[in-house]
Amino acid sequence: MTVDDASDLPPHEEPGGRHGGQPEPEEREEPEERGGSARAHAVEEDPIALRLEHLILGSGRHYTPFQAARSAGVSMDLAARFWRAMGFADIGQARALTEADVLALRRLAGMVEAGLISESTAIQVARSTGQTTARLAEWQTDSFLEELTEPPEPGMTRGEVAYPLVELLLPELEEFLTYVWRRQLAAATSRVVRSDDEEAVDRRLAVGFADLVGFTRLTRRLEEEELGELVEAFETTAADQVAAHGGRLIKTLGDEVLFVADDAGTAAEIGIRLIETMNGDETMPALRVGMAFGTVTTRMGDVFGTTVNLASRLTSIAPRDAVLVDGELAQALVAAGEAPESEAEIAPGSEEKYRFGLQPMWRRPVRGLGVVEPWLLSRRGG
Known part of the structure; x- marks a missing residue:
């Protein structure tokens, strides 16, 4: 994920745009305001990078941070804390968040609201997951995709090679990641159950x-x-x-x-x-x-x-x-x-x-x- 964080925009500020707080159709992929980071703009200007992001995240950019927080039913403060804990940079009020971001935010907040975990634990979950998967994603990109996306013939860009490769590998890697996580979770849970309180x-x-x-x-x-x-x-x-x-x-x-x-x-x-x-x-x-x-x-x-x-x-x-x-x-x-x-x-x-x-x-x-x-x-x- 290239840009997936919220800023500290106060809850009473309404971002500009003809749809107010509702997500705008995906015909425009540009940030609404100049507050977005340079990294956000760089991705916006690269159509192949944008297509890869859409492929990986499963949907396009519909939401500003304010809209994502409101759609998930949480405060901007809590949304910002979750996104920063996951390791993502502030993006001002660029329209750069997806349905997946809203769903993740809603799930974390829902576990807190239901009393399953405390808010501080939810922040720790976001931080530990973000740190672990960030390293995994960097390794896979640098060592794995880097080697496999060497252009096979002159004139082809790395992005043109990467898209079909990611399209094929993504579901397989996702299932394998889930399997390994469940295996590790089972082992860790077993250790806790066997130990004294x-x-x-x-x-x-x-x-x-x-x-x-x-x-x-x-x-x-x-x-x-x-x-x-x-x-x-x-x-x-x-x-x-x-x-x-x-x-x-x-x-x-x-x-x-x-x-x-x-x-x-x-x-x-x-x-x-x-x-x-x-x-x-x-x-x-x-x-x-x-x-x-x-x-x-x-x-x-x-x-x-x-x-x-x-x-x-x-x-x-x-x-x-x-x-x-x-x-x-x-x-x-x-x-x-x-x-x-x-x-x-x-x-x-x-x-x-x-x-x-x-x-x-x-x-x-x-x-x-x-x-x-x-x-x-x-x-x-x-």
Whole structure:
């Protein structure tokens, strides 16, 4: 979607136009006033871009923000907050909104009015959905459509190639997106139902960061395309390993990924697997991993708190191709029988009992967290 937001036009101001607040037929696609952004005007002047927008959104531009809010039965203030939360720019009073925009606004406001969710939760829903899908849309456009819409013959524009391609792909991608979302929703709902009530927001989780070593130097040495390919390979590898072994990828930050797991054993397996997998790829730089176990606050799919901060600090001091964990995670591994409390205390013949080894490292002060004693995590038996 190119332009889909509302401005702070007060509710008593009536936009100009012969139809007042009613949507105007689609024979004219021009904004009503000069208040629209330059981006809005640029799209208006490009008929192919306009046709693509119509194809994707399912209808043409009928509404100004004021008209859309009135048609949905909500105040301009609430409409503006919803649209901005979804990540769309102000457009003044350009006629740039569609029936889909009105319906989405009506649905969000309807859930609030029915008491299903609070207004603040509705804003969070709009923001989290907007942020997640914005990144997905950018990736699909930059990496997917960009490659597929190279003009097959001289004289054809990218837009002329894109329209039939989008027309074919749109329903398939939409159904796949819905399927993946439902799958993820089922998994997330199951986790919440299985947890205690008090753990719905504040839960005990293992948190891990994996960080590429020397990434700043790489940015100066590699070409942009090479750097992009390296980051994509790292993120793909990390995401695959985290998912395959029972963790959840929270976010990727270029040279770093953040993941969580419900138990210490799962987190330890992921951390070791990440190191092993990256070591097996000669094209990738060294990796370091830091993990901590404790209470974590979850908000909008992200995680916060002291445990997250500690995992981040441990990552920054971890040796190359090594995994550092905090005392809580080390104790959890020992309590679960995943690692011996001390290598010296392993009874003869019981070496194969443990998956992991733990070696205490030097105690050191960590900014903002006091003195910590990291443990070096390894896989037993090499």
